[in-house]
Amino acid sequence: MNTIATERRVIRVVVNGSPYEREVEARLLLSDFLRHELGLTGTHVGCEHGVCGACTVLLDGEPVRSCLMFAVQADGHEIETVEGLAPNEAELHPLQRAFWEKHGLQCGYCTPGMLMVLKAFLAENPDPSEEEIREAISGNLCRCTGYQNIVEAARYAAQLLRQR
Amino acid sequence: MPTRFFGEPIKRAEDPRLLTGRGRYVDDIDLPGQLHVAFLRSPLAHARIRSVDVSAAREMPGVVAVWTYDDIGPCQRRMPLLIPHPDLTHPYTRYPLAKDEVNHVGEPVAMVIAESRYAAEDALEAIVVEWEELPPVVDIERAIRPGAPLVHEELGTNVAAHYVGIVGDPERAFAQAAHVFRERLVIERSAGMPIETRAVLAVWKDDEDLLEVWDTTQAPIVIRNALASLFGLAPTQVRVIAPDVGGGFGCKIMVYPEEVLVPYAALVLKRPIKWTEDRLEHFVGTNHERLQIHDAEIAVDGEGRILGIRDRFLHDAGAYTPYGIIVPIITACQLPGPYKVPNYHVEFRAVYSNTVPVSPYRGAGRPHACFVMERLLDRVADELGLDRAEVRRRNFIQPHEFPYDVGLIFQDGAPTRYDSGNYPGMLDLLLERMDYRRLVEEELPRLRAEGRSVGVGIACYVEGTGIGPYEGATVRVEPTGQVYVATGMPQQGQAHKTVLAQIVAEELQVPLESVQVVEGDTAHFQFGSGTYASRSAVVCGSAVALAAKKVREQGLALAAEELEVAVEDLVVEDGRVYVRGVPERGFTWAQIAQLANPLRYAYAGDLVVRPRPWTGPALPPGRQPALEATEYYSPPHATWASGAVGALVEVDVETGQLRFLRLWVVHDCGKMINPLVVEGQVHGGIAQGIGGAFYEKLHYDENGQLLNASFMDFLMPTAMEIPRMEIAHQETPSPLNPLGVKGVGEAGAIPMPAVVAAAVEDALRPFGVRITRMPLDPDQIWRLTHPAEA
Numbered sequence: 001m002n003t004i005a006t007e008r009r010v011i012r013v014v015v016n017g018s019p020y021e022r023e024v025e026a027r028l029l030l031s032d033f034l035r036h037e038l039g040l041t042g043t044h045v046g047c048e049h050g051v052c053g054a055c056t057v058l059l060d061g062e063p064v065r066s067c068l069m070f071a072v073q074a075d076g077h078e079i080e081t082v083e084g085l086a087p088n089e090a091e092l093h094p095l096q097r098a099f100w101e102k103h104g105l106q107c108g109y110c111t112p113g114m115l116m117v118l119k120a121f122l123a124e125n126p127d128p129s130e131e132e133i134r135e136a137i138s139g140n141l142c143r144c145t146g147y148q149n150i151v152e153a154a155r156y157a158a159q160l161l162r163q164r
Numbered sequence: 165m166p167t168r169f170f171g172e173p174i175k176r177a178e179d180p181r182l183l184t185g186r187g188r189y190v191d192d193i194d195l196p197g198q199l200h201v202a203f204l205r206s207p208l209a210h211a212r213i214r215s216v217d218v219s220a221a222r223e224m225p226g227v228v229a230v231w232t233y234d235d236i237g238p239c240q241r242r243m244p245l246l247i248p249h250p251d252l253t254h255p256y257t258r259y260p261l262a263k264d265e266v267n268h269v270g271e272p273v274a275m276v277i278a279e280s281r282y283a284a285e286d287a288l289e290a291i292v293v294e295w296e297e298l299p300p301v302v303d304i305e306r307a308i309r310p311g312a313p314l315v316h317e318e319l320g321t322n323v324a325a326h327y328v329g330i331v332g333d334p335e336r337a338f339a340q341a342a343h344v345f346r347e348r349l350v351i352e353r354s355a356g357m358p359i360e361t362r363a364v365l366a367v368w369k370d371d372e373d374l375l376e377v378w379d380t381t382q383a384p385i386v387i388r389n390a391l392a393s394l395f396g397l398a399p400t401q402v403r404v405i406a407p408d409v410g411g412g413f414g415c416k417i418m419v420y421p422e423e424v425l426v427p428y429a430a431l432v433l434k435r436p437i438k439w440t441e442d443r444l445e446h447f448v449g450t451n452h453e454r455l456q457i458h459d460a461e462i463a464v465d466g467e468g469r470i471l472g473i474r475d476r477f478l479h480d481a482g483a484y485t486p487y488g489i490i491v492p493i494i495t496a497c498q499l500p501g502p503y504k505v506p507n508y509h510v511e512f513r514a515v516y517s518n519t520v521p522v523s524p525y526r527g528a529g530r531p532h533a534c535f536v537m538e539r540l541l542d543r544v545a546d547e548l549g550l551d552r553a554e555v556r557r558r559n560f561i562q563p564h565e566f567p568y569d570v571g572l573i574f575q576d577g578a579p580t581r582y583d584s585g586n587y588p589g590m591l592d593l594l595l596e597r598m599d600y601r602r603l604v605e606e607e608l609p610r611l612r613a614e615g616r617s618v619g620v621g622i623a624c625y626v627e628g629t630g631i632g633p634y635e636g637a638t639v640r641v642e643p644t645g646q647v648y649v650a651t652g653m654p655q656q657g658q659a660h661k662t663v664l665a666q667i668v669a670e671e672l673q674v675p676l677e678s679v680q681v682v683e684g685d686t687a688h689f690q691f692g693s694g695t696y697a698s699r700s701a702v703v704c705g706s707a708v709a710l711a712a713k714k715v716r717e718q719g720l721a722l723a724a725e726e727l728e729v730a731v732e733d734l735v736v737e738d739g740r741v742y743v744r745g746v747p748e749r750g751f752t753w754a755q756i757a758q759l760a761n762p763l764r765y766a767y768a769g770d771l772v773v774r775p776r777p778w779t780g781p782a783l784p785p786g787r788q789p790a791l792e793a794t795e796y797y798s799p800p801h802a803t804w805a806s807g808a809v810g811a812l813v814e815v816d817v818e819t820g821q822l823r824f825l826r827l828w829v830v831h832d833c834g835k836m837i838n839p840l841v842v843e844g845q846v847h848g849g850i851a852q853g854i855g856g857a858f859y860e861k862l863h864y865d866e867n868g869q870l871l872n873a874s875f876m877d878f879l880m881p882t883a884m885e886i887p888r889m890e891i892a893h894q895e896t897p898s899p900l901n902p903l904g905v906k907g908v909g910e911a912g913a914i915p916m917p918a919v920v921a922a923a924v925e926d927a928l929r930p931f932g933v934r935i936t937r938m939p940l941d942p943d944q945i946w947r948l949t950h951p952a953e954a
Contacts, residue, residue, distance in 0.1 A: 028282075035192070041192035042185020042186070042187070043185070045191070046360065046361075046410075047443040048442055049443065051876060052359055052875055054359055081185065083184065085184070085185075086184050092180070092183065092184070096183040100175055100183060101175065103176065103840045105182060105183070106411075106659070106844055106848065107359075107409065108178070108179075108183075108187050109189065109358070109359045109360045109410030109411060110410075111182055112185055133883075134882075134883040134884050135884060137882075137883045138882040138883050139882075140882075140883075141359060141882065142359070142883075143356075143357060143359050143413070143848070143851075143852070143880070144411055144657045144844075144848045145847055145848055146847030146848050146849075146850055146851030146889065147847075147851065147882075147883040148847050148888060148889055150883070
């Protein structure tokens with residue numbers, strides 16, 4: 001066994017605005033760190049080889065696949081997960097509202113990844129075309145919805161966000 | 165006016181939790197002291213195990229136990245044959261951990277239990293297995309030749325089942341036919357591939373004498389029964405919970421080795437044990453579907469009317485037959501589709517191969533059947549110079565001909581009997597939406613004149629949904645005002661919590677938010693079989709409707725007694741039961757539930773009923789202290805949904821790429837409980853169907869190695885590949901169940917290979933090619949259009 005992989009390091013991250021300090025094995029994936037060390041299980045794991053996009057989180061505002069990063073690589077960075085999306089317990093983020101309204105989810109497993117990717121995308125492109133939305137989520141697999149209502153939800157969310 | 169809940173596009177009750185990251189999937193649950201499992205899986209397709217040395221692995225840091233077949237006590241018996249069939253003469257199931265032989269790459273051989281999954285996987289590398297390689301059987305056509313190597317030597321054959329079904333007099337029909345056309349049609353191996361893999365978490369709770377298991381299963385009651393029986397426990401000592409499940413599509417209904425081994429480890433080690441499948445394991449450890457090779461022929465008269473069909477096909481069963489021969493039986497029974505086939509000979513052999521076992525994947529034998537039937541009809545149309553839509557019209561079962569018997573016994577043992585439908589109406593609606601005449605006569609010629617390879621296809625299908633044996637539900641109005649609904653069905657995204665609540669809210673006229681649906685937990689409901697075969701809304705929905713109706717009757721009777729009026733004088737509205745025309749004389753449902761329960765103490769505030777003079781027992785004979793009913797619904801046979809799809813596609817002849825320009829769907833699932841949910845189901849099925857038509861093929865090499873066992877190589881369509889779908893609904897209620905509903909879960913997946921084949925073939929008419937194999941891919945299209953270079 002590679003000892004570097006199992007060597008323990010202390011990391012400090014800010015997740016959804018809260019600071020955390022943890023000692024982790026160097027080989028611990030960021031996805032496992034979020035889910036099983038911090039208990040933020042909203043971030044899902046679908047393939048662990050960077051294709052399905054279910055584990056997407058925002059690292060300093062940019063979407064990344066948390067299964068393709070080690071937790072130690074996130075040391076000193078800010079992370080946002082689906083748990084940080086809604087402004088408070090009683091209110092949903094416009095993206096969440098739009099997904100609810102347009103039936104943009106079924107089993108809900110790919111949903112957190114879709115939401116995080118779209119959050120970053122709509123910040124850059126507030127008034128996207130259908131084609132642009134489809135391209136934006138083309139790195140995220142969904143097996144339930146056929147994507148149509150996800151696209152509808154993204155358009156509606158863009159509209160809600162523009163109205164804010 | 166009563167409020168309408170049934171039939172309304174109501175937003176899902178499930179969503180706020182799932183959208184905010186508060187879903188609870190099995191791997192989300194971590195219990196204190198939990199251990200983790202990793203499995204050593206066979207790297208070979210077919211081999212004898214000479215020895216397994218786990219001694220070094222047992223010494224690895226963090227390892228608690230390493231088990232082989234010798235260590236698994238009561239699990240040392242073969243996995244159950246879940247669905248036997250008289251024609252399955254040579255069934256074969258596996259041991260949870262291979263005993264002395266492995267029969268496919270991915271078969272579990274040993275399990276490591278360790279303090280972390282990372283440590284468990286480290287230890288896998290220290291296990292040494294000595295193999296004796298056996299010849300792998302991969303090609304099912306070669307597997308049935310005399311002298312072929314055998315998957316299971318002791319069976320003496322690779323043929324697990326040989327089925328023959330005959331309707332009418334096919335030989336005579338073929339002898340008298342004006343035309344007979346033959347096709348060899350192949351549909352390749354694929355898999356459901358939910359984004360959530362499988363997972364099991366088990367804990368033995370010593371203080372309660374209870375084995376608690378969280379499982380990503382589509383059938384928690386089946387798992388509960390299997391575990392209780394295997395471990396000699398009472399069913400009430402095993403609680404199986406399917407919490408949020410991230411997609412199923414059929415592959416999560418089974419009793420898999422991991423589903424018994426993980427609970428067994430929890431019993432032995434007295435610690436919580438978790439196993440979560442990784443994606444590579446899923447590719448080689450979770451069941452596949454689809455591969456069939458059909459030799460089909462159709463006999464027609466001079467006008468293209470079907471006289472008979474003969475179909476002989478091989479079905480790839482994989483290495484074992486735990487789920488019987490359900491898939492090819494469905495293919496055989498559903499092949500005639502919405503058409504009258506008076507004379508029919510269908511025959512299949514289910515053939516073993518050294519590959520992952522085959523069990524239903526969304527569509528379950530129907531995409532194969534639809535592909536064969538629709539390809540034959542397209543061939544008839546083309547050979548006779550008829551329009552492809554016209555040939556279908558000439559052969560439809562007519563609306564007045566229901567119930568219609570196909571003449572074969574369906575997968576549930578009941579007759580294949582269509583209960584209702586309007587197939588000509590369905591096709592007319594599709595053609596109208598497509599503007600078919602204009603499309604074929606003006607649009608296509610115009611586009612082709614521009615040099616574009618465009619084509620149109622249509623395909624029709626039926627789907628036997630809502631099969632038995634039965635499902636049940638408990639509905640109870642709580643004295644606190646909520647309505648509790650419990651069923652045995654788990655969900656994997658089908659919105660049960662919403663649609664079942666709609667059924668109850670409609671009956672009791674209570675706010676939707678007050679209805680709490682509990683599902684997928686054997687502690688709440690004990691009887692039923694699970695979520696599969698597009699049956700939840702039909703079978704479980706009907707049980708819920710029956711129970712809600714009974715509760716309504718109980719409430720009306722109590723209120724009538726208390727108000728001293730006749731039941732007929734009461735109305736149920738706005739969450740209350742009151743005297744017609746005198747709204748203030750009545751009770752809320754919560755008050756009636758309190759009336760039902762002669763407690764000494766008020767729930768809150770004042771007692772609804774003042775103490776009364778003694779007249780006998782507080783709860784007279786025949787009365788229960790709750791507004792509560794448990795009902796079961798058992799369908800006489802399947803109810804038959806149907807649909808028609810049309811596609812306008814463009815093929816790039818130089819790259820072999822396929823693009824959908826338009827995609828139309830007409831769907832008929834009887835009464836819709838929630839059109840939003842119905843459309844979502846259709847969308848998802850269509851997308852998976854497109855995957856099966858152009859992208860998804862599991863590719864085994866001749867050694868039985870799965871060559872594309874990753875999402876990098878097994879291509880599933882993204883949002884870029886799935887077109888916008890234009891859906892129209894036809895509603896032909898089912899006469900079989902109280903709601904008039906039919907299933908919709910699998911619908912979309914069924915016609916897509918057929919319609920894509922038709923449209924691509926139409927687009928490639930100048931090349932004179934026939935599409936006889938699914939899925940296509942750019943390479944195959946390029947070869948078809950460049951025969952000289954290919």
